[in-house]
Amino acid sequence: MAALDGLPTLRDVITRHGLDARKALGQNFLLDLNLTQKVARTAGNLEGATVFEVGPGPGGLTRAILALGARKVIAVERDPRCLPALAEIADHYPGRLEVIEGDALKTDFESLVPDDGPVKIIANLPYNVGTQLLVNWLLPNRWPPFWQSLTLMFQKEVGQRITAVEGDNHYGRLGVLCGWRTEAQRAFDVPPEAFTPPPKVTSSVVHLVPRAAPIACDPQKLEKVTQAAFGQRRKMLRQSVKSLGGEALLNRAGIDPARRAETLSVEEFCRLAAEI
Numbered sequence: 717m718a719a720l721d722g723l724p725t726l727r728d729v730i731t732r733h734g735l736d737a738r739k740a741l742g743q744n745f746l747l748d749l750n751l752t753q754k755v756a757r758t759a760g761n762l763e764g765a766t767v768f769e770v771g772p773g774p775g776g777l778t779r780a781i782l783a784l785g786a787r788k789v790i791a792v793e794r795d796p797r798c799l800p801a802l803a804e805i806a807d808h809y810p811g812r813l814e815v816i817e818g819d820a821l822k823t824d825f826e827s828l829v830p831d832d833g834p835v836k837i838i839a840n841l842p843y844n845v846g847t848q849l850l851v852n853w854l855l856p857n858r859w860p861p862f863w864q865s866l867t868l869m870f871q872k873e874v875g876q877r878i879t880a881v882e883g884d885n886h887y888g889r890l891g892v893l894c895g896w897r898t899e900a901q902r903a904f905d906v907p908p909e910a911f912t913p914p915p916k917v918t919s920s921v922v923h924l925v926p927r928a929a930p931i932a933c934d935p936q937k938l939e940k941v942t943q944a945a946f947g948q949r950r951k952m953l954r955q956s957v958k959s960l961g962g963e964a965l966l967n968r969a970g971i972d973p974a975r976r977a978e979t980l981s982v983e984e985f986c987r988l989a990a991e992i
């Protein structure tokens with residue numbers, strides 16, 4: 717049976733194009749178009765938006781984004797086997813899907829930004845490169861960034877680290893970076909059996925919007941303090957940040973040296989970063 721957008725079912729696409737999933741490319745495909753629509757809808761209204769997608773694969777999420785009215789999708793896919801399947805979608809939506817064959821980690825997304833309209837990033841990310849891509853998008857040359865929102869599928873555990881705040885078990889370097897520059901929410905979880913093939917763990921869709929005016933802070937210094945503090949997360953800060961100035965540094969920042977990394981707010985980490 718054909719899918720609602722008039723294109724063949726994703727199972728049919730995968731069979732016809734021989735897209736057996738490759739583990740090395742983090743290929744766990746979403747074949748349920750209701751679910752891909754739910755992911756795309758998490759990004760809010762797509763009318764008039766340009767969407768950057770990483771790893772469209774056979775195109776399930778791409779189709780949902782286009783069906784929901786995105787003006788254009790620019791998708792970066794590393795696996796050349798997927799290109800003929802994506803060309804069928806491009807034919808179905810003339811002028812609205814551009815596919816770039818390549819490695820998203822080496823792609824200069826900022827150079828692809830159109831002259832007008834918002835850019836949203838939506839992706840069911842390959843697990844091996846997802847966190848690095850997120851960090852790259854959080855540390856562009858200028859802020860506010862070129863994107864209006866990030867709607868991304870991660871392993872649930874990574875989603876928990878992205879959205880963690882002080883006091884949470886999952887709070888760490890990633891939570892501080894995300895909390896500093898964005899408001900991040902875990903939108904919903906997706907069980908392994910929703911994917912083909914199923915991964916070992918549950919996944920989560922995370923939605924991040926940039927803070928208009930994050931606390932002024934040098935990202936490299938912030939990285940240094942969080943690396944030291946969370947590198948020895950069970951120790952008191954006077955010990956864990958010893959190499960950066962220890963007790964004297966903490967006193968300058970007005971932070972009790974007997975505290976531990978996981979109790980510090982983003983604002984306190986920024987204060988520490990300003991003192992090194």
Ligand code: SAM
Binds near residue numbers: 771772794818821840
């Ligand atoms: N979007 C599809 C879906 O939701 O069914 C596929 C998602 S699958 C988890 C990840 C996709 O990313 C695969 O199509 C894989 O080939 C692609 N990929 C893996 N590494 C990549 C990279 N470095 N750059 C671009 N695409 C990559």
